[in-house]
Amino acid sequence: MINYRPRIGVYICHCGINIAAVIDVKAVVEHASKLPGVVVARDYSYMCSDPGQGMVREDIEKEKLNRVVVASCSPRMHEPTFRNTLKDAGLNPYYLEMANIREQCSWVHEDPAIATEKAKKLVEAAVAKALLLEALEEKEVDVTPACLIIGAGIAGIQAALDIADAGFKVYLVEKNPSVGGHMAQLDKTFPTLDCSACILTPKMVDVANHPNIELMTYSQVESIEGYVGNFKATIRKKARYVDFDKCTGCGICAENCRLAGRIPSEFDEGIGYRSAIYIPFPQAVPAKYTIDPERCLQLTKGKCGKEGPACAAVCDAKAINFEQQDELVEIEIGTIIVATGYDIFDPTRKPEYGYAENPNVMTGLEFERLVSASGPTGGKIIVGRDRKGEGGFEPKKIGFIHCVGSRDKSVGNEYCSRVCCMYLAKQAHLIKDKLPDAEITVFYMDVRAFGKGFEEFYDRVRREGIRYIRGNPSEIYRKGDDHTLIIKVEDTLTGTPMEYEADLVVLGVGLEPRKDVREIINLFKLSQSTDGFFLEAHPKLRPVDTASDGIFLAGCCQGPKDIPDTVAQAKGAASSALIPMASGKVKVEAQISVVNKDECRGCGFCVEVCPYSAIELVEENRQGNIIKVASVNEALCKGCGSCAAACLSGAIQPKSFKDEQILPQIAVLGVKTE
């Protein structure tokens, strides 16, 4: 609907030379100035700069502009900037249309003549749409002052503490029975050699005790709906088969479990063993036992020994309850932080390293548990012990292999995992500390010691007599009947093929997206980057945001990171999540669908396709006849426009993307340039 004659201002940006080097800006201005409705057409070196925006503001005032077209970078970049410019000048911000002549023209086409012609077309299409733009109203809604954090590793813990300390409610949901994540499994941390548990466990206790944090362990997010400021989540609290309030964490049940010491412990990466009723590790938070429903004899077979379950018999607190059911809890939150972490690379996908066959080929994470004082060997470096903790040997020659599953196109991981170089250097140092006579050789592609104190640490490790050989092993296999392994490698600095003997090989496995990453994607509608990790809204400037407002990323779910980077990102995500909660208001989408009741025939197709159930049929009295017409719930609609494509009569249309606004663009772009 055009209320008054459109007066359009067109502004072509040079973007320094980013646009002007390829596109003849003056020719585009010349072309634009002749288009219908255009009152002024100008160019400027940087439209987004203060003088650039000032030019627009001035023209709006002097030339009485009522529509503005900016031809510059992508609207995904500067649409909000120029909307504010219009607003400052007293014009409705939705009277803006942008033509993307940088990302989709000057940066992708080399021929100046072709690029200039295309730019003219894009500007013309933008002007054609601008003629039909409408003023929209921006509304605000209240924000629920609570945050949901998924994953209670160091990222989730840090974000939870920051938000809770700022005075807002936090729901911290963790899939496992304890918080702590991968960091709890580590022994020492590079390059400072802080004990990982010593710096982490106080924070774990803090999240459990904080009055603003509601900790939900052994729980998963079942469903999520709503939008920034007003999300509703359903959390499944899985049955622990142990009464959370009664359990004192004494552990007598685990000692008496008939499967005690028979089940490979996930926390100890399978080199230690646990019972069917267990806490993952001694410092677990909460210190409440959980029965593994896939292992427990009572739960899987319905029968445990002749006398019934031993755990229940010995529990003085009468906490064990085999009848317990999963519980569904509904919560309301304003913001969400996804901190779901990573999985390590599965080295069986590199069969040449013999991980599956040889117990003395282990992953870096298994080695962490082996070397940890709280691990199954009490920190003694003994390899190949059986389930009862007997046998095994102390290795004398140890090989460390870099880049297992990282920087390796053959397994589909092109990226660097960022932590392996340093954790292997640290592990080599720890062995040298415990077994000074051991012969340690590290096989590397490149050593990337980029962080604070990393290079110094790498230097220190090499001075300790640890040998670095540049070469990626082609094969690791067992020689003879004993545990001696042969590492076949070419030293790429001298070009000599070599064979090294070792009795322990540690694989520097990389970090990968979690195997259940799809579930999280489906739940929160996140995107993945090519490496499979979650995609941030902008690689430089919005590294913790996602494409969905109110949902933020922290830690390794966004890409491999070491602990300091993870903590920094968690703090960033916490501060981003605090912005809407602290201000208490968020703007809701203004570009939502609107129904022309006179044209609606009440068929309900739009109701069926709406993914947000934002449309319903309501009765209307039309000159005595009661008819049904579609009606949009403005709070639920997000403006995707699916309804408009389904509508037979064109009665429902998303604002700013109406048929009448898109068809003129098609008409302009359809005409060939001569």
Add this chain to the structure above:
Amino acid sequence: MSNDFEPNIIGFLCNWCSYAGADLAGTSRTHYLPNVKIIRVMCSGRVNPLFIVNALQQGADGVLISGCHPGDCHYLEGNYFARRRFVLMHKLLEHVGVDPRRVQMSWVSASEGAKFKDVVEKIVSDVKEAGPMDQFRRRQLNW
């Protein structure tokens, strides 16, 4: 068909994945053919089948629709609707004698700048083979 023929193609790209993917191609300075001119829509599910017919009528030789990968739609399921409509539209166009290669659909995520180049290259070469679209040509409309 003459190789000099430069097809004119209109691309409808969803704001969240494919438009962002095309932006990434730009940011990465991935050079591709200039034949596809892009119209931004919020979701591929917004693309009314009439837009396709209209584009072919207005003089476009081909139409590209690109959205988020199945399951990744920013609006939950808009790309599924787009896919169903696309399949029907494709059959209809074939039925009325339009070369089905003129209308293509692709999934390009926000991180697939390189894939966007491939998609553009494919549709341009296909439409080149199909030749100029004049079956629906009508007199210039005055919008």
